[in-house]
Amino acid sequence: MRVAVFSDIHGKILLPFKLVDLYQKETGNKIDFILQCGDMGAYPNIENLDKATIKHAQYDRDELGFHDDFTKTNQKIKSFLDELNINMICVRGNHEDHDFLDNLEKENSQNSLFPIDVYERVFVCRSGLTKIRNRK
Numbered sequence: 001m002r003v004a005v006f007s008d009i010h011g012k013i014l015l016p017f018k019l020v021d022l023y024q025k026e027t028g029n030k031i032d033f034i035l036q037c038g039d040m041g042a043y044p045n046i047e048n049l050d051k052a053t054i055k056h057a058q059y060d061r062d063e064l065g066f067h068d069d070f071t072k073t074n075q076k077i078k079s080f081l082d083e084l085n086i087n088m089i090c091v092r093g094n095h096e097d098h099d100f101l102d103n104l105e106k107e108n109s110q111n112s113l114f115p116i117d118v119y120e121r122v123f124v125c126r127s128g129l130t131k132i133r134n135r136k
Contacts, residue, residue, distance in 0.1 A: 001032045002029060002030065002031050002032055003031070003032060003033060003034070003035050004016065004019070004020050004023070004031045004033075004034045004035070005034075005035045005037065006034060006035070006036050006037070007036065007037040007038055007039065008037075008038065008039040008093070009036060009039070009040055009041065010039055010040075010041040010053070010056065010063055010095060011040075011041030011043070011053070011057075011062060011063040011064055011065040011066050011067075012041070012062045012063070012065050013040065013041070013042075013065045013066050013069065013070050013088075013117070013122060014065055014069055014070075014077065015062075015065075016034050016036065016088060017034070017080070017081060017084060017086065017088070017121075020034060020084065020086060021080075021084050031086060032086070033086055033087050033088070033089055034086060034087070034088040034089065035088075035089055035090075036088050036089065036090040036091070037090075037091055037093075038090075038091050038092060038093025038094075039093030039094065039095040039096070040066070040090050040093065040095075040096060040122075041053060041063060041064075041065070041066055041095055041096070042066050042090075042096045042097055042100065042101065042116055042122075042124075043064070043066055043067055043096070043097045043100075044066065044067055044071045044097060044100055045067070045097065045100070046064070046067060048097045048099065048100070049064075050094075050095055052095060053095060066117070070116075070117040070118060070119065070122060071117070071118060072118060073118050073119070077119070078119055081119050081121050086121075087121050087122070087123060088121060088122045088123065089113060089123050089124075089125065090116075090122065090123065090124045090125070091124070091125050092124065092125075092127060100116075101116065101124055101127075104116055104124070105124070105126055105127065111126070112125065112126055113125055113126070114126070
């Protein structure tokens, strides 16, 4: 199994998919899925941006990539993702719209992962605590 690991993409959601596509074409090796380790920048609503994202988005519109490219269908992106056929699994970081993610998590309470994008290619792991038995 091959996993492509990314972190701190801050809204540049399409970038890991494009890099995986390039890697596969260059090497001939298949990636099974993308693991994104926090700070994905999942802000579907511009009104809910955190201060850091507002600051950086003034100079780099790609900080708003989740909002721009993954909340409403863009046929070109959809075709690319369908052809690539790889999912991204994410854990939360501090640069996310946690109210948005909390609501989706509640709607998908029986699942360990839940989709957050219009293409159903970006999944977030459930949050919560793991209980460990007392050890002697």
